[in-house]
Amino acid sequence: MLLVWPVVAGCSVYSFTGxxxxxxxxxxxIQTFQNNASNGPSFLSQRFTEDLKDYFQRNTSLKIxxxxxxxxxxxxxxxxxxxxAAIQKQNGVDQAGVNRLTVQVRVRFTNxxxxxxxxxxTFQSYDDFPATQDVARINNDPTAIRRITNNIITDVFNKSVANW
Structure with a gap:
């Protein structure tokens, strides 16, 4: 136990959340991230910004x-x-077997x-959906889009305060 204490005590800026x-x-x-993508759903800007704030509140003691x-x-x-994302031959015709939704977010961080x-x-993430799934349905499904944006938020968090 005595050997562990100096190591922990000497690391004043590290936390167990990483x-x-x-x-x-x-x-x-955290300013509102404007949606400059021409075809993104209307809720994307607000949802991304609020999810980023929530992530920092859950994983740090910083005040917003x-x-x-x-x-x-x-x-x-x-x-x-x-x-x-995956072209397949079906009845001799090339067709999409999977469609990929990709989201990119440009982040400016100032410390x-x-x-x-x-x-x-720029941070990017994607998720694949069956080609049979309607694009309009995906656009109106906040859960599907949240899977993608959560990956981006984790990457932003790691780059800014976890120094990964």
Missing amino acids: TNIDPTVKNIS TPRDGDLQFEGQIIAYDFAP TKDPKQDFEQ
């Missing part, structure tokens, strides 16, 4: 502030695209306490 946040960082501001946080996020949803941590990066 974050690496400077103790002087107290709050975070409307603006000028120690950590600042802003950006936009830049792509929301369906494309065939006012340590500007070396700042970044601007």
Whole structure:
């Protein structure tokens, strides 16, 4: 037990949630991520922004502030695209067996306490759906889209405060 204590005591900015946040960082501001993708559902902007805030609240002790946080996020949803992902021959005709929905989000992160941590990066994730599933139904299914955006949120979190 004595050997473990110096290692834990010497690591003042690491937490057991995997974050690496400077103790002087107290709050975070997350601006609404505008949906600049021409074909994304109307709820995407608000849902993504709120889910990002919720993720940080669940996984850190940072307080959300409307603006000028120690950590600042802003950006936009830049792509929301369906494309065939698995082409199959059916009766001699090439057809999509699976359609892939890809979402890309451009994120600008500012760390006012340590500007070396700042970044601007595009994050992307996708999910595959049977080609028989109607695209309009997927667009109106927040659960399906949330699977994709949760992957992006996890990547943003890891890049910004877990330094992965």
